Amino acid sequence: MNSTSDDKEVGRVVVGIPGVTAQIPVRSSFLARIGSVLRRQAIDQAGRIVSVRAHVHVPEDDNGQVDVYLKLVNVSRRPLTVENLFLQQFSAGGSELPGVAPVLTPLRNGISPAGHAEVHFRSSLGAPAIRQLVRAVQKAQNLRSSPRVQLVFVGSLEVRIGKRRDRLPFSIGTNTPELSLSCPSAGRD
Numbered sequence: 485m486n487s488t489s490d491d492k493e494v495g496r497v498v499v500g501i502p503g504v505t506a507q508i509p510v511r512s513s514f515l516a517r518i519g520s521v522l523r524r525q526a527i528d529q530a531g532r533i534v535s536v537r538a539h540v541h542v543p544e545d546d547n548g549q550v551d552v553y554l555k556l557v558n559v560s561r562r563p564l565t566v567e568n569l570f571l572q573q574f575s576a577g578g579s580e581l582p583g584v585a586p587v588l589t590p591l592r593n594g595i596s597p598a599g600h601a602e603v604h605f606r607s608s609l610g611a612p613a614i615r616q617l618v619r620a621v622q623k624a625q626n627l628r629s630s631p632r633v634q635l636v637f638v639g640s641l642e643v644r645i646g647k648r649r650d651r652l653p654f655s656i657g658t659n660t661p662e663l664s665l666s667c668p669s670a671g672r673d
Contacts, residue, residue: 530560530645531595533654538635538661540617548609548617550574552586552637553602554656556595560645563594567649568642569605575636577620581613603641618665634659 495510535555542548558564569588574581589604609617621633636657643652 531652532557536656536658541664546611548614550607556603557600558595561597562645565594565644571639573638576617583610632660
């Protein structure tokens, strides 16, 4: 086989058993093809959720909302776009909140390589979810502390890099969301 100037021999691989060996030339074109396959990053590893913050606002007994902000870092070499959110579990204090349907706020721009952005989604809370949430609130241990509740979110973000789409799974929680419970019967069961 003839070698061209851009397909130079860059090394040799020796294979065989003692006494019987063969030398196989390795060309630069072969290394380029293998390198592109090995360097290709799985899309589900292209982003990392590094933090979460949440704000719970309940102004009435049967009407409230939770705003959740996931800090997403793009660890790929190409821009990343968040297309959709799939939430499998949303729990407070270890109990799943009933009837929660999240709505994703789309990012205006994609996330640049090595960049980060906050992915926001909002969930409306009905009366059963509010009752469950109020039961899960832990009272402050002293007068200078605030009450808290543990919120856990399990799901995936549908992301796109170029023409490739995949889901980026996450399971993340927060112990100290901002709580704004001003419903009249929040303290009663």
